[in-house]
Amino acid sequence: MKIFKYKNELKVYLQDLKAQKKTIGLVPTMGALHKGHLSLISQAKKINDIIVVSIFVNPTQFDNNDDLIKYPKTIENDIKLLESVFCDVLFYPSVKEIYNEKIVADTFDFDGLEHKMEGKFRDGHFNGVGTIVKTLFEIVAPHRAYFGQKDFQQLQIIKKMVKKHRINIKIKGCSIFREEDGLAMSSRNARLIEQQREAAPFIYKTLKEVRKKFGVENPNNLTQWVEDQFKKYPLFTLEYFTIADEKTLETIKNKESGKKYRAFIAIFVGKIRLIDNIRLHNL
Template identity: 60%
Template structure:
């Protein structure tokens, strides 16, 4: 496994690979878990070589304390990547990526950015678009892999690739869950014992939403979800929404030719957890 911290070094090495070598790319912010490893395993199966980036991107945090508190476990991450025989790791500094201008580019994602997360995290998706576009330009991957836990982010990256005409296939990978159903996230490690015990309730509710979707309307389901969370003293619902998978617009009238997904964001004390399920 080769580790690069400089843009020039990784670009030179990737350019030296045999012509036609397919490159799979998995961007991460470190604090790696089995969810990340499942993306890397898929990338390994579908490409000649795999590049994993570890970079806690400052421009996608709307709250400074979230950036400060984000878990940083670089030594463990590198040991884990070595164990699963990752080919290349890119670990740049913020200065390497942004020079002295740590600022987001402005994007138009055709309205995808104003739904769900966009309503609660100002500037977040400009930050995501900025760093992913930058990495795509540096690595020039054939395929890039993203987890469906951040489904809105996945759709936004697909839109960015389409609008900037980058020759990269963006692949969404199924949500990797703990045995009790909680979606794997680097933030889970920051949950207290009590909140960790309560958190699987989120997925339990989503599974019930999936069952109700065929027989009840979206408004009834939303009211039911809100009432269920009122009974949970350790979990605070930030939003629940049923939306069109492609446009992310909230459902108005159910159209069985369309694909829908339920999205949820919940606070377990100060730790914000998100999840979703295909309906």
């Protein structure tokens, strides 16, 4: 595996490969890699000749500086994991290499997707996401880029950015990778203490119950049911739960045939914020 810290060196290396008609798959990450990231790499390897993984903890997408400081950084272990799955290239730039002297996000218009759910609670988050992803696209210029569906809103926003900016990259959304007990894999899981970790699978268990009830229950009643469930558990603080249209991310009041819906949730377990979602079956 080749490791690059400087964008110009990476560009030159990839240009040579593209001249040889090699296809490039990009997996952007913030490091603290786990099996969920490795599953993205596995998907990318199926149809690309060269896999590029980026590791960059992006300061402009954190609305909480404490969360940025505490975000796990495990580069030595990350490199070992990437080598174990035969990743071809790691791009591991510094903040200065990406932002120069001015650590400021660009401003994007995602047609309102940025104001739903995460956007309501994380000021400027998606401007930061758009800035780093667009920058990585410009540096790597991959044929395809891979993102997990745990961050489904982010996935939809990146698809919107690619369409609006006419970026010639195919965006691939990959299934949520879960622990055996159902907890969605996340770099933040490592920060959970034992009691919190034991309780955390309740999040996915609740989402599965929502999926069961969705066929017969009104979305508003389901939302109230979820809020009531989490009131019983002092370890959890429910930030939001919503049932939304997959395309528009608008919270729904009534179901319509032919539309795809998904339930989204954000929970604080102590000071650690976890998100998850599940597709709902609609008749």
